Amino acid sequence: MRAPRHLLLAAAVGLTPGLARAEDAPKPIPPCEKTPTEGDVAGAKGAFQAGQASFEEGDYNRAISYWDDAYRRDCTAHALLLNLARAYELNNQKRHAIVALETYLARQPSSPQRDQIARRIEGLNEKIAQEANNPTAGPGPGTGPTAQKPDGQPASTPEPDTGGKRPLTPLIVAGAGGVIAIIGGVLYLGAAGDVSDIEDKCGGRSNCPPKLVEEGNDARSRQTTWGVVTVGGVAIAAGGLVWYFLSKPKGGEANTALAPKRRLLPRVDPVVGRGFTGLAVSGTF
Structure with missing residues (x-):
């Protein structure tokens, strides 16, 4: 005797979850x-x-x-x-x-x-x-997007094993620029104070003693030098921050396996000498 068709369908439906x-x-x-x-x-x-x-x-x-x-x-x-x-x-x-x-x-x-x-x-x-x-x-x-916790509440989708991160090089450059700007700013204020003191001693006279004139010129030279260093440090810090926020995040562990070898980090140092002022940049980009 053949089983009714509706019973066969019910059996098939009952077996489906087990197959899944x-x-x-x-x-x-x-x-x-x-x-x-x-x-x-x-x-x-x-x-x-x-x-x-x-x-x-x-x-x-x-x-x-x-x-x-x-x-x-x-x-x-x-x-x-x-x-x-x-x-x-x-x-x-x-x-x-x-x-x-x-x-x-x-x-x-x-x-x-x-x-x-x-x-x-x-x-x-x-x-x-x-x-x-x-x-x-x-x-x-x-393909459910969420997992279920034991208490029946849905859990958020777990993060993948890899995560995007921006490179640290721009932050290092920005930090170096900040340090340069701070050092330059402190020394600039010191030189500016020396200039002010010498001007007070001269009292606005045009015939200052030669020694005060020499000290004043030296103070003004240092003021100009450290002013340039301060501005350069601020520019480097701003450039590093812009570089950081414009850079695309890199993949995590799997991306690291597919990425090229890391290059040497750039280094920025202030260079100050008699008659010249500048910044020395070393490393590769």
Whole structure:
């Protein structure tokens, strides 16, 4: 006797949640056996940025796809594995997250985060064991933008493992300019005070003693010198701040893996001598 059609449909619908919760067996991440070309690195950067945008939108499936493509293009950027692990975890693909984390430890054995990542793997294994004992608990893979806390209140979307930061070089330049301006300002005020004292001694007379005339000229020279240094320091500080606020934030750990080596920081020093005043700039930009 055939079962009624509506009973078959009900059974199929009842089985759907269980199928949705099932996680496909993770595949091992391919070995890193080639050196990426400049084109591979450029493509990896583009894929990473696209994955970052999808992650922030809560579309973890798409973020995983982009970051997986980025790591296949540049398999030396091992920090991408941490991003993949986080996206897998939020997408309720814990076994995939474990594979990504274990691969990271295997390829970065001296990572300072080793103990933290090992504890993270242990926690994921415990959750998998709990879900195995209680098959009806835990949602399956999805693209929900928020996770649920135990009390039922929605939690905000976790921040990705990488974060954009502006470079520190402009702030260093601005700080150096501020120091120059402060030193120049203090010495300028001292020289201005000396000029005022000598003028008081002369009493406005045109026939001041030669010694006072020499001291006055020396004080005026120092006043001019440190005035120029003060203005230069203010200009450097302002330029550093403008540079900082106009610079684009750089990616965090994954971007660091794809970024070029850091250059030497510039250094600005005041140069003052008899008959000349200026600023010495050293380093590379």
